[in-house]
Amino acid sequence: MKKILLLLADGFEAVEASVFTDVLGWNKWEGDGSTQVVAVGLRNKLTCTWNFIVEPEKTIDNIQLEVFDALAIPGGFEEAGFYEDAFSEPFLNVIRHFHEKQKPIASICVASLALGKSGILEGRNATTYNHPTSTRKEQLKNFGVNIQDERIVRDGHIITSSNPGTAFDVSFLLLEMLTSKENVKHVKDLMGFV
Template identity: 30%
Template sequence: MGKVLIPLADGFEEIEAVSNIDVLRRAGLEVITAGIGGREIRGDHDIKVEADQKIEAIDSSDISAVVLPGGMPGAANLRDSKKLLEIIREVNARGDLCAAICAAPIVLEAAGILAGKKATSYPGFDDQMQSADYQEKKLVKDGNIITSRGPGLALEFALNIVEYLVGSEKSEELKKAMLFQA
């Protein structure tokens, strides 16, 4: 298993980013955060984080999964990164996981990988996902694509990613340890 890339851009949704980083690392996965436009990134609620590296330093051949946090303008800033879109296309072409929550499925749309795929997003972003088979469900899985609706679903989203990447046994172990109740 290669690395899980979680890109961060100014305006990202902190709950979605940090929950995924934390849960995926608890599962034993190697998570790397990459900043768009620098290493110090400010979240939508004014929380600053320091990314492990800049997006330009990412070698897509090392990446086995991309997990995109939402938030605005974070998702728009992710969508505008040519390097990130290139990485997403390469990861998807290998059949590896591309996951996005909240507004971030618009990034998967911009990368051109949602055509005919079932997907969801934060309410109101469906009009920016024209090629997808849009679903108003809290979490949608279609092959190697996982999407979810928003901050309140961040832990469930992360645990579904763990199940996809590591298996249901590890996901169930984490649910129990974290006292998670769906």
């Protein structure tokens, strides 16, 4: 069984987290059965961007990072306090651990800024929220990142994406990294994507 750590910051977007639980959950029950998602946060209760309250299964201080095979991080809103958690040392240290072990790291939208802040994207290709009114690409560039104008960017074991609309694609790409193209096609078919 491959365990995926779903790392949640206060102020995360629920839809960006739910794609990981849904796609990897469908795989667990209807695909090859090899994936299990564990939702983890800095505290016992988190508030999503739109005030949806979530209780993660575990807190960062109650897990052993070594037992996980991949990391998934949804983005969120500054106005909802996302960066207070996402830029904290405990959060960044989780990212650094997965990078040191070269395990898959999948981020959606502005979650790539936490990857940038952690230092793991320096000199690498990545993207982030790319709406013309946003300054997030410039912010990511300031972390030494080679900005790519693509919806999804994979650089080795790291996935970044440009907006919430990429969420399902990112989760399917993570599933492919953990299983196979054939298995992803099967899960997509069952979920109505093919």
